[in-house]
Amino acid sequence: MTIDVSKLPTEIKDIDWLKASPTNSKKHPQSQIEKLARSIAKHGIANTIQTETDGTIIAGHGRWLAAKHLGWTTVNVIVRTDLTKEQAMALRIADNQTVSTDYDAELLKAELLVLKDADYDLDSLGFDDGELEKLTADFGAIDESTFVEDIGEAVETQRAENVEKAKDIDQSAAPIGDALGFKRVTIEQSRTVRSFMSRIEAETGLQGAAALVAYIEQNGLAA
Known part of the structure; x- marks a missing residue:
């Protein structure tokens, strides 16, 4: 009642x-x-x-x-x-x-x-x-x-932590196939790719993936 x-x-x-x-x-x-x-x-x-x-x-x-x-x-x-x-x-x-x-x-x-x-x-x-x-x-x-008293501060702290985590993830190793979208090529295609890599390594003075990324960025090929 x-x-x-x-x-x-x-x-x-x-x-x-x-x-x-x-x-x-x-x-x-x-x-x-x-x-x-x-x-x-x-x-x-x-x-x-x-x-x-x-x-x-x-x-x-x-x-x-x-x-x-x-x-x-x-x-x-x-x-x-x-x-x-x-x-x-x-x-x-x-x-x-x-x-x-x-x-x-x-x-x-x-x-x-x-x-x-x-x-x-x-x-x-x-x-x-x-x-x-x-x-x-x-x-x-x-x-x-x-018990968080300042939600704004907590959000900013979490955002900063997420940025740092993203940086760590960005620097971690990933299979090349994840970047290229395919994992296998023919022998003939492999020779063409190796020739291309040799050329851009000479142009950029870098090696491997670093040379490829530098070439893409220098030539405005990134999306």
Whole structure:
């Protein structure tokens, strides 16, 4: 059954009654808290903070920190007595997903593992299929350096690596038949080819394939 949160009772709670979830994956840098505090000071808290019955915050960690930053002593809270522990955890992730791009990836994966083991519907958390597949593929140790923060820089790095790889490939050996488009000639044709190669080697001062390529380039024969 879908719950209309706007119809749930709101309580005034001492701000120190609330506590952050130890597994909350949303990061709140000081700069973000100060920015949110300025907004709250002017407009108030638009979305009421939601907590579990023991005061653990489900939705509104940033709003709570901003209110503390402003020196507030009380806040309006919706205490979600209707949720199981797993449902509260799922709501916490889903709420973060709708507003967040900055996660503690280890904590996020840990919470997803708990929900996965509980057979919770992970598709309801706000991730697309690709994101969910990556997040649930490996719950081992996470190297956060794999989470690219600057996609533009990553693309340029990859492009540079591709250029270097292409250079290496260009300098590697390849069968002459791949270049010519045929692998065998008759004895008579072979004599003609050898005579031609002798002439261009004399003209270019180079040998073999280097002489042939130089001759083609010097005479504008390349496509």
